[in-house]
Amino acid sequence: MPQVSKSENLQEVGRKIRHYREKKKMSQLELAEAIGVTQNTIYLIETAQSEMKLEKLFRIAEVLDVTPNKLLPGEAKTASNKFFEFEHMMKQLSEADQELIFNMVMPCMKRLLPNT
Template sequence: MEHYEKKISFLGENIQTIRKHRGMKQQELADKIGINMQSLSKIERGVNYPTFDTLEKIMDVLGVTPNELLSGEWKYIDHTEPYIMDIIKREQDFNVSLDYLSENEFFNDEKECRFYMETKLIQYIHNYITNEVTELEELMEIKQLIQRQKIERMMKVHKEMRGLDRYREQPKEYKYHDPYDDWIFRQLADIDSRNNIPDTSPQLDFDETDYEDYLKEKWNRGL
């Protein structure tokens, strides 16, 4: 009994801590769970305990489990560790599944496997860069990674050309079998379509309607 009372003594304090962590005012939480602010204040101060029905509503609104509210003092770091371990596991599962795709008997040939892998990688990248929590600074970092990758791929082709000019033969480890095939270099350099690097002319292409929708979406998310 004493152990239970010690655990539940943190209940009100945990509700208050998590509510503030969620950026929620006391009145807002009270309205959402259907009680007045004075009653919620007494719960958070440990004067009163919530009914089971009220506790269920609190957990639902705050997005927490009974264990998080009742198993001692709620700490930010303890709360985030399970999420970190989960994402590491799922990221590694994704990496391993890609590594072993070529051994999957579903595919008829290597082309089918490569197509599937490219589709999944594009989906993975698209999901990340379109995620609502991806910040401008992160997009700039991704842009730098892409620029570096493009230049490195072009330099590999150029290196192979230089090697062939000098030694008249092609080392086995080179990726490109025909570096003088102009199509390869033109694709990497985006010489023909010139669509890979967008124009930045806000005077011509700034869309006020899209911007208004963007502001509404951020407002709805409370950002």
């Protein structure tokens, strides 16, 4: 199986974000304001000049009304599905239960996925 470079993955993610942003008729500035970053951050993401944490990708997906899977390159979709399912499950819980689970899970996640 051929290897896909990190750069190629970033380019694919950036192209997809731009595609769905334009499909929704949003400017970079509007998307940036919706997720709490600068317009330059969106520009850097869309042009594959910057990486992002999964949390930011999830916020972008939510604003663009797509699943995170739609924004990810093929090889990352399985991991994304798991996170998306977990996030959906968490939203169904009370705030107290969410905090309890978050406090139990996050230390493990940080050890397993230090870039999240």
